[in-house]
Amino acid sequence: MNSIWELETFYRKRNVIIIGAGFTGLWSAISIKEKHPEKSVVIIERNTIPLGASSRNAGFACFGSLTEIIADSQKMGWDKTLQLVKMRFEGLQKIRHYFHTSTIDFELNGGYEIVNNEAPLAHIEVVNEKLKMITGLTHTYSLKQDKIKVFGLGKSSFLIENPCEGSLHSGKLLQKLLEKCHGLNVEFLFGTEVTHVEEATTEVKVYLSADLFIKTDQVIYCTNAFTSKFLEKEQITPARGQILLTEPIEGLKLKGTFHYDEGY
Ligand SMILES: Cc1cc2nc3c(=O)[nH]c(=O)nc-3n(C[C@H](O)[C@H](O)[C@H](O)COP(=O)(O)OP(=O)(O)OC[C@H]3O[C@@H](n4cnc5c(N)ncnc54)[C@H](O)[C@@H]3O)c2cc1C
Structure with a gap:
């Protein structure tokens, strides 16, 4: 009572x-x-x-890797995909507008995607053209083959860089x-x-x-x-997400956030 x-x-x-x-x-x-x-x-x-x-979560401050955006555009069309990317991009700007980067450990080290087949590369120009309105960059995604060695990603075929992405302390x-x-x-x-x-x-x-x-x-x-x-009519199925955390790795060459296979 x-x-x-x-x-x-x-x-x-x-x-x-x-x-x-x-x-x-x-x-x-x-x-x-x-x-x-x-x-x-x-x-x-x-x-x-x-x-x-x-x-x-993993603290990735990201708005979509190249293959993720290609997959989304094929699944739900460009209009919806761009709406989603715009909201994510503006969300990141909003976080940085509200909070000083040092207070949330925000680091703009770039987002990268490892790609092991040539098919997505054919879409880079189209995706860049579509995202120009959102990011203001002519090349949101670009091929950075030299960084494969720098990062020690020896067996990867292609590496795509997105300079607008980073990480933060959730x-x-x-x-x-x-x-x-x-x-x-x-x-x-x-x-x-x-x-x-x-x-x-x-x-x-x-x-x-x-x-x-x-x-x-x-x-x-x-x-x-x-x-x-609460909303029984809504069909929401929980999916498992997982983070694997290592001890600090001495001499780790990776710097940035790394994606693979449509963002997974
Ligand atoms: C493993 C993993 C890694 C991820 N990595 C990233 C990443 O790197 N970058 C990124 O941008 N996103 C990432 N995400 C996604 C991101 O973390 C989520 O989209 C975001 O945190 C969702 O926030 P939310 O407030 O909607 O939900 P939540 O953070 O889950 O909050 C829901 C809250 O509701 C409360 N709650 C539930 N039921 C009740 C109830 N009946 N009564 C009262 N309270 C209740 C819960 O206790 C919880 O605190 C990741 C997600 C997972 C699972």
Whole structure:
């Protein structure tokens, strides 16, 4: 049973409830508060820290390797592919606009793709022409055969360089986003799992247990692959992602982020 103090403060009605405190949830809260500072926004996160893909990724700051973009254009057409690439590219610019590169260990060391057959090379000029509007470069992707040796990638046939890509420290970015949210008066309920959501025409009830709920005007699901738990009609199938981390390797020649086979 909750006290009246708790119900009138922590569990009071909000304008917006965001479920999930990963990158999607935090950026959504920032966008809303910047446009509508008067709106009350609370982020509900089931873990004690944001604990999902946002704190467990590789830290690649990338927007698509050559073969990934070719594959996407063949699957969903150029319009949609370019829309997606533009959002990713602008997302990277936004991160660098909001946070000083040194505070999130952002390094613009270039993105590379190892290609072992000639077919994708025939598309470079077309892809560069399409991406010129987005990156402002005439050659977003270029062949860098000399770097195969520099990086010690002896058995690779071709190496494609993209100078707009880099890497960052995802943990530091999450912390900076949290700081930004606090500055904008976004509220948080960490260690709190949303069990279910009841959406009516005028109001939404976000349940934290069988008898405890918070009312809200709008709810935003930022729960990644778990979203199908709430939106049963949406077909979202979680896929396994994995990071393998080595001890520091002495004399490692690789510098940058490296892709292979459509970004995988
Ligand atoms: C192994 C791996 C490597 C990756 N590498 C890269 C990379 O190098 N570069 C890149 O750009 N992208 C990478 N990604 C993708 C990127 O990490 C994700 O797209 C991004 O982090 C998704 O953020 P999100 O906020 O949508 O989801 P998440 O970070 O997963 O956040 C969802 C949050 O919702 C919370 N939650 C879930 N259910 C509930 C509930 N019922 N109640 C309350 N809270 C709930 C979870 O605890 C979690 O904190 C990688 C992903 C993986 C898995």
